[in-house]
Each structure stands twice: as C-alpha cells, then as structure tokens.
Amino acid sequence: MCGIAGLIHRGKSSNVGSELQGMLQALKHRGEDSTGYALYGDTDGKNFIMRFKVGENVGEGSSSVMEDVSVYDERKKIVDETLAEMGAKIVKEERTLPYSLRYEIDYNVKDLLEFSQRIESIPGVEILSMGKSLEVIKDLGNAKMVCDRYSLDKVVGTHAIGHARMATESGVDIKSAHPFWGYPFSDVSVVHNGQLTNYWNNRRVLENKGMRFMSECDSELIAVYLAEKMRDGATLEEGMKASLTGLDGVFTYFVATKDSLGMAKDTMAAKPLVLYESDDLVAMGSEEIAIRSVLPQEIDTYDPFDGEVKVWQI
C-alpha cells in the first residue's frame, strides 16, 4: 500500500511545495518508508535544473550499505569534471545533504540521453530529475520529514505530484523511491500506486531497445514505458492509453510534464483514486483526506472509473 497525490493550478502559481506536503502527510499511514516530491516550480526557463544523488541515505531503516562521506565528495568531483568536459557550466550549486545535490546548469543540451548516460556512468551517481521546471526530491521518512530536510515548503509553482511509499517490491532506499524521472525526457515524472506483474518481461524488452532502469522497483517501468512511447513519437496521452493494456497488474499512476498533469487507472480499478476538478484547480489523491488538506471546505469529488485516462494542462 502506497499513497499518491497530485495537484495542478490552472492559470496561476501557488505554494505547491507546502500544499503537496500537506497532501502526502495526510496519507502517511499508507507508507512512510520514503516520500518523494516532483515539483514544477516557477523558473526563468533558461537553465536546466539537475537533481542528483551521489549516495544513499543509510539511516532511518535504510537497506543501503554505509559509505564514507569522502566517497560522496569523490563522486561529486567526477560529476563536476564530466560536466566541464561536456561544456556545461554550473550556474548554481546546492548540497542540501552529503549525498543529495542540486545544480543549475547552463548548457545547450542536444541529447539528454547521451548527457545522462555520461553522468550516470559514474558509479553511485543517479540523476533524480533533469528539466527546466521539474525538481524531484525524494528521501527516506514521511512527507514532513523530507519537506523539512529539503526546505520544500517555500517552493512556488504550478503543479506537483508526490508519493508516500510502503516498500514492497524493492528495498527501502532513495533509488526505489518515487517519483521516477521519465528518463531521458526533460521535465517528465511519474508516481504509482499498485503492483505491475509483467515488470521483468517489459524491462527486458525495453532494455533491448536502449532504455535505462536504475532500480528494481516495478513502478519505474511506467516512467520508462511512457518515455519509450514518447521517444517513438506518441503523445503523453497516447502513451498512457497504451499503458492500460501494455502494463499488467493493478495500478493508478500520475504523470506530469512541464505543462500538464495526467492520471491513469487500470481496467480493474483495483487501486483507489479520488479526484477534485474545478476551472482553476485539479487535486487528486489515494484518499479524500489528501484533498481535504488543501480544500477543507465541502467540495464535490469522485472516483475515476476503470481504464480511465485524463490529462490536464496548466
């Protein structure tokens, strides 16, 4: 059991970091092994924002192996050198935690796939997100703990999706935490509640097509599956509709891009989702109490039906 939540403001920005924190914290009983945020903040759109990690959080029930901080420093140094070799200029650098970094990069990226492959060829380094608006922040603990740790409550933007995880299919670590970046597409992220039963079959097929997996978490498949569909020319909505038959198992998932937010529900409707929709706001979550954290007044909500796919624009 995991909890997912998402919201999109249409025509305006809001304090999405704080709002998503409230929604995810309301769902913490569905899992607090890890919590992740995909925030689409207000930026000038000039530079890429790369969130990446050079190690794992080894505390708080983690299943990861302890490493010396000097290893993280060494990996960071190699990342910096690699960026310089590629002609990427680090405009701003933040190191919130020894293993977690945020870079603003001035770089005319032609191919994010090649860029990402070079960065991730450094052992122990994983790009959590890459985009001009998207920032994926995920760590162990519940929503409030992660929000406080990364000071997310001040983030202003248009939309966001998040995930409160109870680990089942893979370990308690950041690499298995959601959201997953839709590698190698800029500004694409995915969260999922459910279980995919044809993960390994799909993974083998997609890896043979050159797609990359960073974890053994079945939910990562959705991000990779959609990325592969879009690589082949499908729109996001077309890829999501294809996933209803291409993915086997039970699932409700959200996917977000720079300017849109979508949801898909499997044909058995086995996983919950409650949705509120108005002209200026769409909010959805695994349970209504998540929506109530941002809209405490009486509102009309509903459950999307089986096999339903919806996409909203900002």
Place this chain on the structure above:
Amino acid sequence: MANLKTVSKKSKAQSMGMHTEVLTGRTQQKFFNPDEAENFYYFGTYDVDFNKRTELDVKDMTAPEANKEIDNLMSQGYGTIVIKNPQGKHSLGVGILNKLNLIFEGSLGYFGMGSCDGPIVRINGRVGWSCAENLMAGKVVIEKNAGSCFGAAIRGGDLICKGSVGARTGIDMKGGTIIVGGDAGAFTGFMMQRGRIIILGDVGINLGDSMYDGTIFVGGEIGSYGSDAVDAELTKSDQDWLKRKLKVAEIGENFDVSKMKKIVAGKKLWNYDNLEPTEKKGAI
C-alpha cells in the same frame, strides 16, 4: 448463559451433534429462540428518542473519538445526531447497532458506516471506499458520489447513492438493496450471493462476474457481462417493485423502469439456501 469455561455436561448443541469440541476462552454461542425474542438485544444498544436532537463537530476529533462520542450521545437518549465537519475522515459511524437518525454534513472517507444494524443515515456529501460494508439493516443515503466496493458484503438494509459509484459495487453482497442514481464502475455485483442492485445509469465491464445469486437491474448501457451473469425477463412484479423502491429511495421516481435490463446468475448452486442473519432475525 452457561459459563463456557466450566461446561462439563453436554450442551444442547452437542446433543444435536453440532459441536463436539470443548469450548474455551472468549467463544460465545447464542441461539435464537422465538419464545425469547423479547429478550434478544445487542449489547451496547440504547433506548433513544428520535425527537431528541444534537449536533457533534468532529473537525478536531479522530475517528475513534468521534465514534465513541456518537455512542455516548446515544447512551444519553439522543435519537437524532447531526455530524458536522466529517472532512473525509475514515471509519466514521461504524458499528452502530441502534435505531438512530444520523446525518453527516459533509463527506466521509473509507469504511464509513461499516458493520451497522438499524440506523437511518443521510450523508450530505461523498463517501470513500467500502461504504456501509456489512450493513445488516437500516438505510444509508449518500447525496453525492461513492467510491469503490460500495456496499461490500451487505446483508440487509437499503444503501442509496444519488451520484455515481466506483468499481465492485455490491461485491459479495448477501442481501439488502443497493440503489445508484448515476453510473457504476467495473465488476458491479462481483460474487454477489443474494440481494438486489439497481443502477439507473451505465455500468462498466464484467457486470455480475461470478455471481451466485441475486438480481441486478441496469437502466443504462452495460460495458460487458462477467462470467455467470445472464439476462433475465423483466416481469411485471419486478417493475412494480422497482417503482416502489425508487419512490421510497427518493431517487429516479420518474424513471422508466420498463426499459431496465435484469441480470441474474446463470448457474445453479447446490446447498445454497441457508438463511442469512437478517433472515433469521426476521424469522423470530
């Protein structure tokens, strides 16, 4: 009741060959004797006055606190209780075995009104998954939409949703009536064993999948039939019953019931006529 820990002689049930094991611990046996019907009551129920009304704001309460306070108010004789600010909390109003007028001014989360027997409930909002699960008797009316597993395993009573409901409505239901004014999701009536479901709108795929018994009436389009679900003739008595039920439910009063589809189980099951608890209560 005999002290079950110290029973030495054969009990009535043992004499009938129904039980041979030695009962220990907290196990209880109760027998329904028509001569003792007036002595039959649920533990923890109260004499309430429907004209005695109060309000309860649960905004800052947890679900157990709210449920305990409802119980406390019933113990004081309040027969009409209005709940303010439920705000989608889970498990509100569960386990009420009393006659009671209960009104929720807002929406409920999961498992609202579960395992109840007797209350008349109106929810002026939406309900989450598994609303009124295991309802034995009474009436629950939802003014807006409902989530999945609406009325799961109910054994009696009327469960009415004026909006649309999610998947697996009436899953495993063993009696009672579910009425939906809008649409219903996939697997409606999944494994239903008795009772009736009325959907005035459309239903999703696999309607009545693996149903044992019971009847489903659909006013709109059907996504697909599940295994074991078949069409049946809509009789005059069916139509009369539908009209009466919809009128009492204050929903779809002018709906043309003659065009509804009737779906039943296509298989015959053996050893399938044991009385359900509500029917036992009716018998006594």
